[in-house]
Amino acid sequence: MFKCSMESLNSVFAKISANAELYIPADNCDGKAVYTKWAEGVELSNQLNTVKSPKDFFFPQVEDMMAFKVEGKNIELIDIRKAQEDFVVFGVRACDVKAFEVLDNVFLVDPVDSYYAERREHGIIISVACGRPSETCFCQTFGIDAANPGGDITVWYADGNAYWQSNTEKGEKLLASLGLESCDSAAVDAEKAKIANIMKKLPLAELKADAFGGGKTMELFNRPEWKALSESCLGCGTCTFVCPTCQCYDVKEFNTGKGVVRFRCWDSCMYSDFTKCAHGNPRLSQVERFRQRFMHKLVYYPENNNGLFGCVGCGRCLAKCPISMNIVKVMKTLGGNA
Amino acid sequence: MQVKEYKPLIVAFCCNWCSYAGADLAGNNRLNYPAEVKIIRVPCSCRVNPMFVLRAFQRGADGVILCGCHPGDCHYTSGNYYTRRRMAMLFSMLDYLGIERERTRVEWVSAAEGAKFAATMNDFAEKVAALGENKRLEDLRCKK
């Protein structure tokens, strides 16, 4: 384990960014945390988490995949991918680190998504333990430990220092290059105990996911409660776009007037044109679209991924839903525990 | 070194009954106006939806001008009165977003005003050329 003082964090950032692009959560013009490319003067945010999750780094909202040029009867296919450079993301919370695992299960299984895989290969994740979790946090429901967030390197803030520990080979190499002072783990152990204690006090500490998981489809699909739960859903995409695990996308083409660009962009199961095919959207009303989102996270995904839930409890949808309907209310209504 | 002279691309929406005929007259009278003015004929100036203006910019226009019958002379009685309000609103909004005022214009050109049509286009093209390329409402995908 290594340490540096909080004051010297900026010089550590400078060292990291000498070799790779570094992104840290920094406050924007509204005082909200967003991942920002580090440069001298960019200050680390004090907030718990970013408004938008870090999934953008690996699965951006819009991504050009290829282009076509049409001349006469010939169609030329143009590879417009740029070579991926190494990059480092600092300040990722435990929930968001776990979310990368959820995405990996989708994009890195056969057939591997080469766009995603390339970024994953070149990205190093430095996670940070959560000293002050919010009332909207419920990562523990899904067995995630906010005190041990994982990633390539984990950082804990305690008594005015940042403590660094590598978890992977990639992380070890980066950490070794930073020349930090080595230390014992006493302060980190105390911080972990403190975090564990706070987690118990959170309002959603008792939320359980026992009623959900693979094999529960028939039991939950036709529950009458879906109607009331979804009745005021606007059908906007806020929950899906702030979500660190939502992975649905649409592939579309844009006619530039001189050729065609094929791109993909995030899609939302809340939209009326989601998975629309020749006969229309298979989910006719908002009840079905709403149900799809939660069934996917809580039942279908775990069924296909050895019980791993498709929600990581980051709480972004709790904070951002325009009508405050969210996965916690769904779980409490359908799961029967309070 | 030879620098290619910059010529702005202008999209001109012209109403079928007055301004398009005015453009015709300009042509018949051998009046010069820039070849980069691309005319799009519309049934009435009020057919022009604000989206048309924005999409013209997206597709590479450096300036957009609407031409219609003089107020009071609309073939459909009142179409251009609506145009006048809509475009006043739209142009003011574009200005509010920091987009150059000189890139958009509305001009009333009758079928008899071939000379006015040519003069308007020359003047507009000159003003837009002075601004240079449209950078604030561009879509880079369309420029490649």
Next chain:
Amino acid sequence: MQKITRDVLVEKAVSLLENGTVANVLGWRKGEFDYDITPAVFTDKADIEANFVWNDFCGANFSKYLVQKTRKLEGKILVFLKPCDTYSFNQLLTEHRFDREKVYAVGVSCEGMVDIDKIKAIAGDGISKIVCGEMIEVSTVYSDEVIKIDAKDVLEGRCESCKSKKHVAYDELLGEEGDVIDSNRFDEVAKLEAMTPDERFAFWQEQLSKCIRCNACRDICPACTCENCVFNNPNSGVENKAAANSFEEKMFHIIRAFHVAGRCTDCGECSRVCPQNIPLHLLNRKFIKDMDSFYGEYQAGAEVGSRAPLVNYTTEDVEPCDVFEGGNE
């Protein structure tokens, strides 16, 4: 902070439900915490008594729900409307978007709603309890101390520049009727107008680049009631699920603001729900301000059946090339 209490609303809802005047009650349902309130339809007395909420977090404007609910639900609907909501209500009636006969509107006086983000900025994360009042009492899991915040300091942005405490539509009113307020709501617009074009461009570029195209502004907007939005329609040529670049961000917001110009009542829901805190109301207010100055003062929704400036004209209107001289001084 609200002068009228929850009990008065609950009593009204229950009595109208029990005497058969209405079959459904559109109201605010209690959430997980003390601030996350969800719009809901109540049909049952016990449910209302247990879960109906009326406090400083009841910002949601129910008017738009009436478009769907009057079609789907059996029987009359009781809807609670704050003063600003009544303008949206009238505007939707003007556009014939729902059947007035199916609605029983109860006006509720409002002292302004508070913004949970502003509370969190003062009290921090980890809120365990909030008690509403003139002084809002906030408890967190991090301290035994109760933090007291003056409700006036954490008002929602739109309530700071409230335009009216007067209800322009109702069947029955709870609480006191207020007046139209000579508000300062155009100050921010004027401030932007006073900037140079480069500064304005930089301002909007920064603001709009935050947009994630979640469509929350459109979907909550009581003026956005198209059955199929042009931005969802693959045949429109402008459909986009995500803004691919800054052009598409601007296009979406300009066109959306334009489409509601003259119909936007300035209820402020767009800015309230934006997950990225984009001040979208500044686009709508620019249109309102311009229309007021070019075509005479007009408040959408102030009365049913009024003709909005953009579906009207005079032969003496300002020319588009003169708007910069005439309107923005």
